[in-house]
Each structure stands twice: as structure tokens, then as C-alpha cells.
Amino acid sequence: MYGYVRPPLGILKEEETERFRRMYCGLCHTLGRRYGLASRFILNYDFTYLAILLSDREEGERDSGRCPMSPIRSKPFLRGTDALALAADESVILAYWQLRDGVADHDWLHGLPYRSLSAVLEPAYRKAVSFRPAFDAAARQQLALLRELEEARCPSLDQAADAFAALLGAAAGEVVDPVQQRVLGQLLYHLGRWVYLVDAADDLKKDAASGGYNPVALRYGLSDGVWTPESRQAFAVTLDHSVHMMTTAFELWDFGVWRPVLEATFYTGLFHVGKAVLDGTYRSIRRGREKELQE
């Protein structure tokens, strides 16, 4: 996905941040164990959230160990569980199709990094498909649909977002408990819708310059990539309805120890990211941050 969903660190207690980190590291170790070292490069916050949503209420047992990113200091991480395995499998499938999408989106030269990475991930992808054929079928179908809609320059914001949202919603398909499946299906659908729309909003200027397909620009007639007050307000409302659907679903399942980080993310984090994207400050904040990291 796109990295728009992230924990609001400023309002989270340190123990919750640490818990999130243990899940992040746990997913990374599970990826390594199931799919080999090369698969670990796909790790990101989005997949960590997927793992949290699919997880048990309790945190589960911990291991401690070194890894390529922490070769000296041993760090605690969550031991592999069924939920982590499911999240790892689905993450590999999603990451692979995202890379293939990148190949299709670019010319030969610019598609080279995507092609190389998808080739690296190919063996892991094949293995993941053997575990989760239904999810792979859903991913293929929805991404093909999304591509068709993009090529046809679909003017309906909801229809374009639906293709991506339904793909993420399908990640709940492997959940056994029927109530949990309904709740997660709804939550993930709207998380996917929100991510797709925020990403399109974030790309407004870039797409206006390149002439690339942008459902938000088409819907509101923003040919120069600049919001009008009315369109901005209408768009914020449609995002908020999706966040509302997420929070109402979230409250109907007991997420146990993961509740604080999820609650902070859904009730606060998403609004902050959405507002920064609409204000046009999201990219500069991220760029500034990356610069800081490099220094």
C-alpha cells in the first residue's frame, strides 16, 4: 500500500509504541522464516496494521534476536502465530501485485526497479499463492478491474476506490469467525477506500502536470490540481464517512491489547494525515523527515 496509515506516536504511550514495534519486527521475522531473507524488504506499516487487525487479542509469546537491521543488539519480537503467517502471506501477494502494477505503469527504463524487485519476490509469491489461492484470485481480479477503470479514465471516485477497497476487504476472507470476518471486511474495505482516495488527493499536482489519471481531479474538475473550498470540503466529508465506517466497525470487535494503537490511529491518526494531504503539507513533511534521516 502507500504508507498513509501510521501510528500517531505523539499521543501513544511508549509501551504501545513498543508493542507496535514488536509486531513490526514479528512480521519481519515471520516473512523471513516463511519466505527467506529477500522477502523482508516488503515490510511496511500497512502490512503491520494488517497483521494487528488479524491478530489474537493477546500479544502472544515473544522471542528475541538479532536481524540484518539490528545486527548487534538483540531485540524482542512477536513469535510467529497463525495470524502473523496469514498477514505475511497476504502481504507477499499484495506487495507482488503492487510491483507488477508498477511495471505496467512505467516504460521499460523506469519500470526496471519494479521488474527487478518483482523478480526477486516471485518465488515467495508463488509459495504464498499456494497457501492463499482465494486471496490471490481476489487480488488479481480487483487489480485488473482497477486497471480497466484507470484506462477508461473512470470519472466515478467511488467506483475507482471500490476496486482497491474490495481488494483490501478480501484480506478478511480467510478469517474463520463469521462476526470477525464481517467486522474486518467492513473495516478493511473502508481503510482501502480511504488509502486510495488520500493517495489520489496526494497525487493531484503530479497528475495535473503529467496528465495521469486521477479520479479526484476528474470528479471535482480540478484540472490544475488545486482544490476549490467546495471540492475540498466535499472530499473531506467523503473521507470522514469512510473513517466513520472504520470506527463503527472497530468498536464491534474486541482487539484486546491492540486496542490503544488502533484507536489512536483510526480516531486521530487518519484525520491528521488526511488534513496534511489536503493542506498540501504531507509531502514536504515526509521529504523533510527523509532529509533529516539522511543527515
Place this chain on the structure above:
Amino acid sequence: MNDPYQVLGVPETATDEEVKRAYRELARKYHPDNYHDNPLADLAQEKMKEINAAYEQITKMRSGGSHGSTSGYGGYGSGYGGASGYGGYQGSARQYGGSSSSVLQQVRIAINTGDLTRAEALLANYSDHNAEWNFLRGAVCYRRGWMDEARRYYQTACQMDPGNPEYRRALEFMENGTRTAYSPNGTPFGTDVCVGNPCLTLCCLYSLCNGGGYLLCC
């Protein structure tokens, strides 16, 4: 039945005031107003029943089994199942009477029972795209999560029949409804109403990545 204190999330030693506060917070969260036309409204209704029963049980226990002291109770539970929602189609037969045709009545029933595919098929075969048709199409869109289209259909319904309170309420909810949505401790709910420092959210979990992390990290 589960332990009523556990349901309300308070210890048995909680004061009456604490119990009441916990009950009110949960009732606000699962209130039907917060689950308007929500595809998961049935699950919220179950929660609400459980919370009401737990609160009633605690107040009874604390008053020695008499019914005398349930004065703090009510106001939330009693509203359930009533016509508190803006979507008139979810109500009783009384409201179906508002339909201009038997097909549109069937659409209302299909939406009410969660059979959106049937509702859509019926609407697709109905050639008179009048105000009610647009309203019902909007209701189907909302339940499917097509929020932008829902708003547009409701707008059309209101333009065609400006005096209809059912359509007006639906549009009002699409435009302002999330402002009154439940959020813990009453924090503001909404992208454009959220205040605060965006850095709060966007600070990288640098320590998590442990030095930049993997290729797609951060």
C-alpha cells in the same frame, strides 16, 4: 449472561456515578444514531442490548432488587428500534406507505434486510427515476460504502422533492452527520475539524525502522 461489570468495563467497587458514566459512554458509542444504515447495525444493536441489560442488572442489584432506583437508566435503550434513524426505509410498514409504487416498497424491504443486490436489481429495472428512486439509490450506495454517489443521489432526491423530510434528513446526514459521530472522550471527529500538529502523526517511527528500515519502509 456475562458479568455485568465486565460488560460495562468497570470494577465491582465502582461508585454509582462511575457505573453510570461508563454506561453512558458505551451507550453513546453503540447508539443507533452512530450506526445509521450501517451494514453492521445489527451487531451494534446486540451490543446495546447487552449494555442495557448489564446496567439494569447492576442498578437492580445495588438497590436490593427493587425497581425503585433505576432513575438514571433510560434515554438510550428506549430509543432503540424506534424511528431515530434518518432512513425512513428501515422502519415499519407505516413508513413503506410513503412509497409511490409497490416496486419501491420492495426495494425498501430489500435494503432493510441487507439484500443490496436485490435492491439494486429492482432499481435498475424501474424506469421512473423520481425523487424516491434517487433517495433509495442513495441509500444503497451508502450501505455499499459509495459515499460520494450516495450524497449525489440524495441531492437529486432533495432537488426533485424539496419538501420531503426523509430525503432532507438523509442529505443532511451525508453532509454533516459525521460531526456528531462517536469518538472517545468527545475528541473532534473529522479531517477538517481535527486540530493539532501534523508532525504529531507524521513523525517517523525511526526507532522502529532501526536505521531507515527496508526498502519500502517509511
